[in-house]
Amino acid sequence: MSFNEGVRSDSGRVRSGGGRRAAGLGGGSLLAVVAVFLIAQFTGVDVSGLLGGQEAEDPATAQGVDLSHCTTGADANAHTECRMVTTADSLDTVWTQVLTSQVPGVAYEQPGFMIFQDSVSTACGGATSASGPFYCPGDKTVYLDLGFFQQMETDFGASAAPLAQEYVVAHEWGHHIQNLLGTFQAHDSQEQGDQGAGVRMELQADCYAGVWMNHASSTVDPDSGEVFLRTPSAEEIAQALQTAAAIGDDRLQEKYQGHADSDTWTHGSAEQRQRWLTTGLESGSVEQCDTFAADRV
Numbered sequence: 001m002s003f004n005e006g007v008r009s010d011s012g013r014v015r016s017g018g019g020r021r022a023a024g025l026g027g028g029s030l031l032a033v034v035a036v037f038l039i040a041q042f043t044g045v046d047v048s049g050l051l052g053g054q055e056a057e058d059p060a061t062a063q064g065v066d067l068s069h070c071t072t073g074a075d076a077n078a079h080t081e082c083r084m085v086t087t088a089d090s091l092d093t094v095w096t097q098v099l100t101s102q103v104p105g106v107a108y109e110q111p112g113f114m115i116f117q118d119s120v121s122t123a124c125g126g127a128t129s130a131s132g133p134f135y136c137p138g139d140k141t142v143y144l145d146l147g148f149f150q151q152m153e154t155d156f157g158a159s160a161a162p163l164a165q166e167y168v169v170a171h172e173w174g175h176h177i178q179n180l181l182g183t184f185q186a187h188d189s190q191e192q193g194d195q196g197a198g199v200r201m202e203l204q205a206d207c208y209a210g211v212w213m214n215h216a217s218s219t220v221d222p223d224s225g226e227v228f229l230r231t232p233s234a235e236e237i238a239q240a241l242q243t244a245a246a247i248g249d250d251r252l253q254e255k256y257q258g259h260a261d262s263d264t265w266t267h268g269s270a271e272q273r274q275r276w277l278t279t280g281l282e283s284g285s286v287e288q289c290d291t292f293a294a295d296r297v
């Protein structure tokens, strides 16, 4: 349970596709894929060159996820793929209104949203499921493999509860908002460290995800007249926060390299990610998400 059941969405809003990995990626590449994963997971910024050339879509096996049955909030509550459709719809509506009311002069523009399987070609280069969800500024598109939600639970011990999944999508949407606001151009998102520009960029995307959560439970779906999201319970919020923590740099580094090194962080610690998601959730304010103005994040 997450969305109000009568909410109506257009399943055509989300594209679906991708292809199986082309031959050539043998077991020897597994380590490389894991390394790429650690770098790219949740960057949401740019995976260009990371896998370029190694992966290609094979049109013969191209496949998509069927979204045609995804038309209502009830469908979104019942099926993960449909949850993506309604989440996108609510993000479009919420951000249209939030930008209009809070950032006059910047018009909302819908990003693309592609659900892929196995591998996908993007303006940022080729990517696989191992990249994790990401946003490519070059084609203004959010890419996500639904298998990531399973991975969140099994590999990271994160919650894959509905609101936690929606947080993941809303975080990537946050990077699109940054693109519209010119934030990418103003800062060097490659700068590492727990106070670096890269971490500030990611924490801001977490905060923007919170802004969506704040407004989605009061924003009306124009197609049905129903409010998109039911007001999240304390438990649902805790699940989203638990996911934000589980994908914190400190947790991932401790898990995969045995120790955390804050100088190399790119996304922020568990505590930082939870705190900025909460800031967005409680304030609903784009201005409060200005991680670049903060002395420390």
Ligand SMILES: [Zn+2]
Residues within 6 Å of the ligand: 042, 043, 044, 045, 171, 172, 175, 202, 205
């Ligand atoms: Zn990100």
